[in-house]
Amino acid sequence: MGICDGRVAIVTGAGGGIGRAEALTLAQEGARVVVNDLGGSVSGDGASTGPAAQVVEEIVALGGEAVANTDDVADFDGAGRMVQQAIDAFGRLDVLVCNAGILRDRMLVNMTVEEWDAVIRVHLRGAFCPVRHAAAYWRERSKAGDANDARIILTSSTSGIYGNPGQTNYGAAKAGLAAFAIIAAAELGRYGVTVNAIAPSALTRMTESLGGPFAPREDTKAQMDPQWVANVVTWLAGPDSREWSGRVVETSGLRVAVAQGWHRGPGSESPPASPAEVGAVLAPLLGAADPPRLLGP
Ligand SMILES: NC(=O)c1ccc[n+]([C@@H]2O[C@H](COP(=O)([O-])OP(=O)(O)OC[C@H]3O[C@@H](n4cnc5c(N)ncnc54)[C@H](O)[C@@H]3O)[C@@H](O)[C@H]2O)c1
Numbered sequence: 001m002g003i004c005d006g007r008v009a010i011v012t013g014a015g016g017g018i019g020r021a022e023a024l025t026l027a028q029e030g031a032r033v034v035v036n037d038l039g040g041s042v043s044g045d046g047a048s049t050g051p052a053a054q055v056v057e058e059i060v061a062l063g064g065e066a067v068a069n070t071d072d073v074a075d076f077d078g079a080g081r082m083v084q085q086a087i088d089a090f091g092r093l094d095v096l097v098c099n100a101g102i103l104r105d106r107m108l109v110n111m112t113v114e115e116w117d118a119v120i121r122v123h124l125r126g127a128f129c130p131v132r133h134a135a136a137y138w139r140e141r142s143k144a145g146d147a148n149d150a151r152i153i154l155t156s157s158t159s160g161i162y163g164n165p166g167q168t169n170y171g172a173a174k175a176g177l178a179a180f181a182i183i184a185a186a187e188l189g190r191y192g193v194t195v196n197a198i199a200p201s202a203l204t205r206m207t208e209s210l211g212g213p214f215a216p217r218e219d220t221k222a223q224m225d226p227q228w229v230a231n232v233v234t235w236l237a238g239p240d241s242r243e244w245s246g247r248v249v250e251t252s253g254l255r256v257a258v259a260q261g262w263h264r265g266p267g268s269e270s271p272p273a274s275p276a277e278v279g280a281v282l283a284p285l286l287g288a289a290d291p292p293r294l295l296g297p
Contacts, residue, residue, distance in 0.1 A: 002030030003238040008090040010034040010082060012073045012130060013100025015051025017204030018155070021226035022097055023055055025234045027064030032090045035059070036069040036082055036100070042206055044102035044118055047072075065090070073100045074121045079129035083137060095151045095237040096134045098127040098177075103206055105166045116169045123173035127154055127180060135184075138191045148192030151237050154181050156197040156248055161259050164295040174199075178248045178261060185246030194245035196236055199259055200229040201252035223253025232256060265289040 004026055014023040015037025023033050035055045039048030052068040059066040067089045071078030086093040102122045104115040131152055138148045159167050160174025181197040188195055201207075203216055203224035210216070216224065232251040235241055248259040266288040272278040 002028065003240065004095075004234060005030030007031045007094040007237065008033075008086050008092050009095035009097060009237060010036060010069075010086050010093065010130065010134075011097040011099055012036040012082075012126070013038075014055055014097075015039055016055075017206060018200055018202050018226045018229050019097070019099040020051075020055050020058075021202075021230035022099060022233045023066065024059060024062070024064075025227070025230035026095070026097075026237060027059040027066060028062065029234050029238070031095065031237065032065040033059060033067075034069050034082060034086045034089070035066050036071060036073065038070060038072050038100070040102070042102060043104050044122055073098070073126035073130055076129045076132075080133045082130060083133040087137070093134060093137060094149065095153070096130055097153045097155075097233060097237065098130060099155045100126050101155065101206070103167075103170060105170065107166055108168050111169065119169040120173050123170070124176050124180075127177055131180075131184065135188055135191070135193065138188070138193050142191040149239055149242060150191075150193040151241070152181075152184065152188070152193060152195040153233055153236050154178075154195070154197040156181070156199045158199045158201065158250060158259075158295050161199055161248065161261070162293055162295040178259070181248060182246045182261065189245060194242065196241075196245060197248045198229065198233060198236075199248055199250045200226075201250075201254065202226040202229050220254065225253060228253035 009026045009031045011019050011023040013019040014035045023035050027033050035052045037052040039051045040046045049070050052070050056066045056068045069082045069085055071082050104119050106115055138150050141148055154177045156178045157174035160171040161178050178197050181195050185195040229251045250257040250259050266285040268281055272281045
C-alpha cells in the first residue's frame with residue numbers, strides 16, 4: 001500500500017533533480033505519473049526528449065506506471081496537452097506538481113531584460129498555464145457532481161520568500177509563486193483542490209555550481225539529496241494532507257518548516273495627514289518592525 005495509491009500526478013521539470021525524485025517517489029507510493037520535461041539547460045536553452053523518457057524508464061523498471069511529456073510548461077496550449085495526456089493515459093488527474101525552473105542569475109545593475117523575462121516566464125507563466133488547465137478540469141468535474149480530492153504543489157524558494165542577492169528575477173518569481181499558492185488556495189478550495197508551495201533545498205545541477213556560503217558542503221551532502229524534498233511533496237500529494245492549503249513549506253534533509261508570510265507589523269490608526277508628518281509616524285514603526293532577513297546559508 002502506498003500513500004498515493006490510485007492517484008494520477010503530473011510533475012513538471014521531472015527529467016532531473018528534485019522533479020525526478022518527486023516523480024519516482026510518487027510512483028513508488030502508487031501514483032501513475034506524467035513526467036514532463038523540456039530537456040533544456042539550467043539557463044533554459046535548448047530542448048531534448050531524453051530526460052523525461054529516461055525517468056519514465058526508471059519508473060517502469062521499478063514496476064510503476066508513467067508516460068513522458070516534453071511540452072514547454074509556459075506554452076499555454078502545451079500545458080493543456082500535458083493535462084489532457086494525464087486524462088487520456090490514466091483516466092483522471094489528481095495532482096499537479098509545478099517544479100520546472102531555470103536560473104539566470106545576475107546582479108540587478110547588469111541584468112538584461114531577456115534574463116528577466118526568461119526566468120519570470122518559466123516560473124510564473126509556467127505555473128499559471130498548467131494550473132489554469134488543471135483547475136478548469138477540476139471545476140468541470142465538480143460541476144458534474146464528481147468529488148475532487150486534488151492537489152496543486154508549486155515550487156517556491158527561500159531565495160524568493162527571504163531574498164538572495166543576484167536573483168531579483170528568480171526571487172521575484174518565487175515570491176510570486178508563494179502568493180499564487182495563497183490566492184489559488186482561496187479560489188479552488190470550493191472545487192476540492194488544495195494549493196500549497198514548497199521552498200526546497202537540494203543538491204542538483206542548479207545548485208551544484210553555487211559558490212560562497214551556498215557552495216555544496218561534504219558534511220551536509222546527504223541532507224541535500226532531493227529525496228528529502230520528494231518525501232514531503234509526496235505526502236502533500238496524498239489524501240492525508242487534505243486539510244492544509246495555502247501554505248509554504250521549507251523542505252530539505254536539514255529541516256522541514258512552515259514559512260510564514262506577510263502579516264501586518266507595527267502600525268498606527270492615526271496615519272499622517274501631510275508629507276511633513278510622515279517621518280514622525282512612520283519612522284518609529286519602521287524601527288519597531290522586524291528588518292528584512294536575507295537568505296542565510
Ligand atoms: N535545488 C535547490 O536547492 C532549489 C532551491 C529552491 C528552489 N528550487 C526549485 O526547484 C525546482 C527544481 O530545480 P532543480 O534544483 O531540480 O533543478 P534542475 O535544473 O535539475 O530541474 C529543473 C527542471 O526543469 C526543466 N525545465 C526548465 N524549463 C522548462 C520548461 N519551460 N518546460 C518544462 N520543463 C522545464 C529542466 O529541463 C529541468 O529538468 C525549480 O523550480 C527550482 O527553481 C530548487
